[in-house]
Amino acid sequence: MRYISYILALLGGAALSFEGAIYGELGKTIGKLETSFYNFFVGSIILGLLWLFFGKGKLSYAVKAPKWTLLGGVLGVVYLTSIVISVPFVGVGITMVAVIIGQLVMSMVIEHYGWLGSKRSRINKEKILAVISMIIALVLVY
Amino acid sequence: MGILMILFTFLGGITLSAQSAINGTFSRKAGTIETTLLTFLTGTMFLAIIILFLGNGNVLAILEVPKWQLSAVFLGVLFLLFIIAAVPKIGVIATNITVIIGQLVIGIVIDNFGWFNSLVIHLDMKRSFALLFMIIALYFIYKGNKRAREEIAA
Numbered sequence: 001m002r003y004i005s006y007i008l009a010l011l012g013g014a015a016l017s018f019e020g021a022i023y024g025e026l027g028k029t030i031g032k033l034e035t036s037f038y039n040f041f042v043g044s045i046i047l048g049l050l051w052l053f054f055g056k057g058k059l060s061y062a063v064k065a066p067k068w069t070l071l072g073g074v075l076g077v078v079y080l081t082s083i084v085i086s087v088p089f090v091g092v093g094i095t096m097v098a099v100i101i102g103q104l105v106m107s108m109v110i111e112h113y114g115w116l117g118s119k120r121s122r123i124n125k126e127k128i129l130a131v132i133s134m135i136i137a138l139v140l141v142y
Numbered sequence: 143m144g145i146l147m148i149l150f151t152f153l154g155g156i157t158l159s160a161q162s163a164i165n166g167t168f169s170r171k172a173g174t175i176e177t178t179l180l181t182f183l184t185g186t187m188f189l190a191i192i193i194l195f196l197g198n199g200n201v202l203a204i205l206e207v208p209k210w211q212l213s214a215v216f217l218g219v220l221f222l223l224f225i226i227a228a229v230p231k232i233g234v235i236a237t238n239i240t241v242i243i244g245q246l247v248i249g250i251v252i253d254n255f256g257w258f259n260s261l262v263i264h265l266d267m268k269r270s271f272a273l274l275f276m277i278i279a280l281y282f283i284y285k286g287n288k289r290a291r292e293e294i295a296a
Contacts, residue, residue: 005228006284009237012224013244015217020249021258022214029207031199033192038204040185042215043222047179050219057173062180069168072177073184075161077192082154086147098148100242102155107235110163117167118234122293126286130239133279140272141246 032084036077069117093142100138104131162237165222166229178222232287239283243276 019039027035051059062070079099086095108127114120161181169177193201204212228237250269256262263269 002232005231006236006240006280008224009228009232009240010244012221012228013241013246014248015221015224015244016241017245017248017252018258019214019217019221021252021260022211022217025259026207026211026214027199029211030201030203031197033189033197034199034201037186037189037193037197037201038212039215039218040182040189042212043219044179044182044186046215046219047175047182051175051179055173055175055179057169057171057176059172059176059179061168061172061176065168065171069164070180070184072161072165072168072181073186074188075157075164076181076185077188078157079154079161081192082151082157086151086154089147090144090151094148095151098151099155099158102152103159103238103242104155104235106156106159107162107238110159111234116160116163117170118163118229120294121233121235121287121290124286124289126282126289127235130279130282130286133275133282134239134242137246137272137275137279140268140275141250 033081036080036084040073040077097138097142101135104134159234159238162225162229163234165226166234169226170230174223174226177226178219181222182219236283236287239279243280246276247273 023035023039026038030038083095083099086098090098108123108131110116111118111121112123165177165181168180172180225237225241228240232240250265250273252258252260253263254265
């Protein structure tokens with residue numbers, strides 16, 4: 001069953017690439033920050049509908065959850081803004097490499113210590129090799 | 143200036159990892175759809191403020207652009223839903239590596255065919271090797287995760 005989660009994550013990444021390419025075009029007409037705003041705004045509407053019809057969880061948990069667990073939305077915006085600002089200075093290639101390496105290294109650290117409520121999972125040889133292979137792949141792509 | 147920008151983007155990547163970890167934690171209590179909705183809602187609020195002060199584009203032009211350019215929002219929604227579903231099952235790093243691989247593979251395909259008015263960059267030797275290394279990375283992360291779990295179970 002774990003395979004399904006890997007496939008979902010792969011599809012998620014694929015969706016992100018299509019999204020990036022399409023929004024690149026939209027950004028030329030309406031502006032970059034405006035494009036992110038459009039994405040979050042209309043996304044909220046779509047999810048509002050999904051939630052009304054299919055939501056089985058507890059949205060009200062947001063009120064009593066520890067406040068730091070509510071930071072997901074802001075962090076997404078910080079990420080997006082950092083990309084929008086840096087691309088004109090260093091180009092898309094270097095920006096993406098820097099983002100991805102930051103993401104990989106941080107994921108490993110977060111999980112190793114079980115920070116932010118994640119399940120603790122030690123860094124091991126295989127994980128380091130996986131990150132090294134990713135860095136090689138990145139350098140080859142750009 | 144360049145180095146500073148690279149460091150800044152590196153921080154952007156760090157926030158993205160933190161986001162998937164935090165959302166994974168929240169979703170265990172609140173549910174996948176609920177977590178995604180909350181992320182989008184709070185993101186909208188922050189961006190509304192940012193746009194008010196820093197926006198110099200034209201949101202209203204949205205009515206004039208070709209509709210296919212607007213369809214990407216469904217992809218954005220799917221992406222977050224999938225991530226939030228995967229993190230509690232396979233963990234932060236496996237989810238992130240797998241997402242990045244999906245992203246790079248499709249990126250290479252889009253470049254190769256020049257879809258969506260992108261620059262055409264053909265699949266060459268270098269990029270073929272890159273694909274190979276991604277498959278190796280995927281194999282290692284799967285292995286590494288399995289071993290880490292077994293060690294915890296033992």
